[in-house]
Amino acid sequence: MFDFITEYWIEAVFGLVIAAITAGYRSLKKEMKIRTDEQNAMKTAVTAMLRQSIYDAYNKWSERGYCPIYAMEVCTKVYEQYHALGGNNVGTELYERLKELPTQPADENDDNTGGK
Numbered sequence: 326m327f328d329f330i331t332e333y334w335i336e337a338v339f340g341l342v343i344a345a346i347t348a349g350y351r352s353l354k355k356e357m358k359i360r361t362d363e364q365n366a367m368k369t370a371v372t373a374m375l376r377q378s379i380y381d382a383y384n385k386w387s388e389r390g391y392c393p394i395y396a397m398e399v400c401t402k403v404y405e406q407y408h409a410l411g412g413n414n415v416g417t418e419l420y421e422r423l424k425e426l427p428t429q430p431a432d433e434n435d436d437n438t439g440g441k
Contacts, residue, residue, distance in 0.1 A: 368410055368411075371406075371410060372407060372410045372411065372412050375403050375404075375406055375407035375410070375412065375416070376407060376412060376413075376415070376416045378400075378403050379400065379403060379404060379407060379416045379419050379420055379423075380416075380419060382396065382399075382400045382403075382423060383419040383420075383422060383423050386423060386426055387422070387423070387426065389430065390426070390427070390430060390431060391426050391427045391428060391429055391430045391431070392423055392424075392426040392427075392428065393428055393429070394428050397423065397424065397428070400420065400423055401420075404416065404417075404420040
């Protein structure tokens, strides 16, 4: 029996090493899948929050009829991150509409009649 072990010890050690590597690989693969799923969930959540921010900005400023430069700068930064995360065209459409708004409110007293 001892002769058999000494004769085939390399194969036995190699088999144990391969088994350990396989077990480690499976464990690592499982952990990577969990982390990928978590990252996808985080990406989806962040995208949803950024989209909501675009909706809120659009609703606020379209009701007022204008969008100040500072608000447009903030919305642009939000939109860039939203787009980088793969946001859909709904956010893009609202962002484009927001860009079309004037940057200052219309003066209600300025009706081009010279104040008459």
